[in-house]
Amino acid sequence: MERRFTVFRFIAYSLELLLLFVLQTTPSLLPEIYGGKPLLMIPAVMTIAFMEEQIPAMFFGLAGGALLDFGYSDTLGYYTIMLTIICFVISFIFRDYMVVSFLNAMGFTALITAALVSLYFIFFIALAGKGGLMYYVSHYISRIVYTIVCTVPLYFINKFLFRNLMDF
Amino acid sequence: MRDFFADKNRRILAIALAVVIFVAVMGAMGNPWVSSAFNYMTKGLSSVSAAVTSAADEKTYDELVEENKKLSKEAADLRTQLVDYYDLKDENARLWKYYNITKSNPDFQILPANVIRRDSNDEFYSFTIDAGTNSGIELQDPVITENGLIGFVSSVNAASGKVTTVLSPDFQAGALAKKTSDNGIVTGNSSYSDQGLTTLAKIDAAAKIQKGDIVVSSGIGGIYPANLIVGKVRELRIDEYDATKFAVVEPYEDIKKVTDVVVLTDFKNKGEVKQAATGEAR
Numbered sequence: 001m002e003r004r005f006t007v008f009r010f011i012a013y014s015l016e017l018l019l020l021f022v023l024q025t026t027p028s029l030l031p032e033i034y035g036g037k038p039l040l041m042i043p044a045v046m047t048i049a050f051m052e053e054q055i056p057a058m059f060f061g062l063a064g065g066a067l068l069d070f071g072y073s074d075t076l077g078y079y080t081i082m083l084t085i086i087c088f089v090i091s092f093i094f095r096d097y098m099v100v101s102f103l104n105a106m107g108f109t110a111l112i113t114a115a116l117v118s119l120y121f122i123f124f125i126a127l128a129g130k131g132g133l134m135y136y137v138s139h140y141i142s143r144i145v146y147t148i149v150c151t152v153p154l155y156f157i158n159k160f161l162f163r164n165l166m167d168f
Numbered sequence: 169m170r171d172f173f174a175d176k177n178r179r180i181l182a183i184a185l186a187v188v189i190f191v192a193v194m195g196a197m198g199n200p201w202v203s204s205a206f207n208y209m210t211k212g213l214s215s216v217s218a219a220v221t222s223a224a225d226e227k228t229y230d231e232l233v234e235e236n237k238k239l240s241k242e243a244a245d246l247r248t249q250l251v252d253y254y255d256l257k258d259e260n261a262r263l264w265k266y267y268n269i270t271k272s273n274p275d276f277q278i279l280p281a282n283v284i285r286r287d288s289n290d291e292f293y294s295f296t297i298d299a300g301t302n303s304g305i306e307l308q309d310p311v312i313t314e315n316g317l318i319g320f321v322s323s324v325n326a327a328s329g330k331v332t333t334v335l336s337p338d339f340q341a342g343a344l345a346k347k348t349s350d351n352g353i354v355t356g357n358s359s360y361s362d363q364g365l366t367t368l369a370k371i372d373a374a375a376k377i378q379k380g381d382i383v384v385s386s387g388i389g390g391i392y393p394a395n396l397i398v399g400k401v402r403e404l405r406i407d408e409y410d411a412t413k414f415a416v417v418e419p420y421e422d423i424k425k426v427t428d429v430v431v432l433t434d435f436k437n438k439g440e441v442k443q444a445a446t447g448e449a450r
Contacts, residue, residue, distance in 0.1 A: 055177055058184060062188060076188060076191050076192040080192065081188055081189065084184055092177075
């Protein structure tokens with residue numbers, strides 16, 4: 001009874017992730033911009049992690065990463081591990097050392113999204129000989145920017161859920 | 169290291185990561201149960217995604233109207249092509265038949281024609297063809313099909329000609345029974361024309377013609393070439409007026425329904441009687 005709203009909040013987060021997964025994996029639903037589509041799971045789990053405690057943040061990071069990985073391929077991997085760790089760390093930082101604000105959230109999300117996607121490109125595209133710098137510029141820059149832009153609504157949605165479904 | 173894991177959250181993180189890495193390695197090694205499990209779990213989501221995709225692919229009303237117009241036009245074009253195809257196919261089949269006619273009768277000059285009109289008032293089933301004097305047709309030219317003689321051109325203008333059939337009393341041609349050489353005159357009879365039958369009249373009383381004999385044109389008179397099949401004898405009767413014998417002849421062609429014919433514009437010995445008569449007069 002004491003944690004009733006927390007359960008509802010987690011259910012809401014889960015439904016949100018599933019909805020975003022459908023949005024992300026449905027062809028021609030989200031428009032492509034310069035060949036790029038947003039990786040909605042990254043800002044979604046990060047904005048959750050800004051507000052939640054470490055363990056829930058970590059599990060939502062794991063779930064979002066798994067959905068991202070399975071959206072790309074049929075196996076867990078890069079995004080699952082990275083988002084699990086990142087969400088855990090973000091939650092730790094923002095619980096003890098930083099204040100959650102829109103600017104902080106945008107800055108962190110932009111930085112981490114750019115790093116995550118760029119590292120993905122380096123490890124899985126460039127080092128695999130599938131594409132070079134031009135490919136990164138033509139496909140990955142737009143993807144990073146598109147993802148960062150999507151952080152704005154997701155931040156406010158998750159903030160709304162956190163504030164309105166909180167156990168006092 | 170021990171200090172790092174002293175924190176409960178960090179231990180959970182480590183365990184979670186260990187599980188994830190284990191599953192990732194298993195998946196990378198090609199173990200299908202991870203992806204199978206995930207696919208099973210996300211099957212519902214995939215259905216939703218597919219349904220949304222299907223909905224997203226649906227066209228607007230205006231697009232559907234436009235597409236409908238385009239498809240209707242394509243269908244009309246294809247129907248026209250299909251009709252053209254059938255026309256060409258029919259014409260090809262017809263030309264093959266005519267080729268066979270000229271092959272067996274090298275002296276025949278033929279002109280294929282289509283039946284364009286039937287006179288519903290004419291009880292002897294005359295019809296109009298789409299060829300006239302411009303095509304080289306003359307009065308009294310024989311009209312045949314691959315099944316034999318069916319009539320003659322009884323009137324003609326520049327673009328069309330009227331054909332009087334063998335069912336009409338106006339048709340008169342010398343003919344004989346091929347087997348017995350008994351001769352007579354093929355002419356229509358109002359008593360038999362409704363049944364699509366004609367007659368071989370004026371047969372000698374002593375003639376040996378029998379039921380089933382084939383009747384062909386005799387060629388006498390120069391209007392019809394010799395040996396054009398008219399039909400086969402169906403029955404033999406006696407004329408109630410002049411007591412002569414006549415044969416009821418069943419043409420091989422269904423004259424009531426014929427749609428394409430051949431006009432013989434020239435053949436060996438054509439018009440020899442007329443020319444001879446003209447020569448004597450001079």
